[in-house]
Amino acid sequence: MRSERSLAAVARQVRLFHDLTAGTALAGSQEVVCHNDLSPKNTVYRETEGLLMPVAFLDWDIAAPGARIHDVAHVCWQYVGLGPAVRDVPEAARLVRVVADAYGLADRAGLVDTVLWWQDRCRRGIEAGGNDRLRQAGAAEVVRAAYDWTREHRDLLREVVLADS
Numbered sequence: 001m002r003s004e005r006s007l008a009a010v011a012r013q014v015r016l017f018h019d020l021t022a023g024t025a026l027a028g029s030q031e032v033v034c035h036n037d038l039s040p041k042n043t044v045y046r047e048t049e050g051l052l053m054p055v056a057f058l059d060w061d062i063a064a065p066g067a068r069i070h071d072v073a074h075v076c077w078q079y080v081g082l083g084p085a086v087r088d089v090p091e092a093a094r095l096v097r098v099v100a101d102a103y104g105l106a107d108r109a110g111l112v113d114t115v116l117w118w119q120d121r122c123r124r125g126i127e128a129g130g131n132d133r134l135r136q137a138g139a140a141e142v143v144r145a146a147y148d149w150t151r152e153h154r155d156l157l158r159e160v161v162l163a164d165s
Contacts, residue, residue: 083146
């Protein structure tokens, strides 16, 4: 699911959805409708040529009008797996770039900061008690660790995402 081809396919599908909702009543005064919870667990995959390729997104209960970069940043966090489990930081940065390129994200300057915004927002939501099961399972600490990792590697992530864009 973290192959370059699979990540690029996810990004292209998100772009297609965003383009279909841009300028519609559903998007309201925002750019597009955002899924707001894109992750491998909310994706249906089919094996194609030995790779798991995305074919559909699930769990649309928090979809809402928003900015394209919000969903792209969530894809980078969740599908690339940004966090302390990453052993090869330059490779993770390259995969973030793959997502941005495949989506066709024109303004990338705020992408890494938007990943950090998502991580902080999710942690705060868990800590506020939105889901007792997640809080008891230590999810806030997991998200905090991902935030700390992303903040620590922010400069390299930005450098790779912005290189020659």
